[in-house]
Amino acid sequence: MPTSPFQAPVTLPPEQFAVGDRVSHDMYGLGRVIGIEDGLAVLVDFTSAQKRVMSPYTKMSKL
Numbered sequence: 001m002p003t004s005p006f007q008a009p010v011t012l013p014p015e016q017f018a019v020g021d022r023v024s025h026d027m028y029g030l031g032r033v034i035g036i037e038d039g040l041a042v043l044v045d046f047t048s049a050q051k052r053v054m055s056p057y058t059k060m061s062k063l
Helices: none
Strands: 022-025 029-037 041-045 050-054 060-062
Antiparallel strands (some): 029 041
């Protein structure tokens, strides 16, 4: 039943990013994806630094 308190938790798949996507990160701010490591991580240029963000990308979203 939809209102059952015993439902299994729903887990969403991690967001998919492509090279060139503009992103927003909770700690680093705005950036652009410059590399992808087969679902493990993405390399993002945040202007002040380049960071490797690991999957799942809970603190990062696509703009």
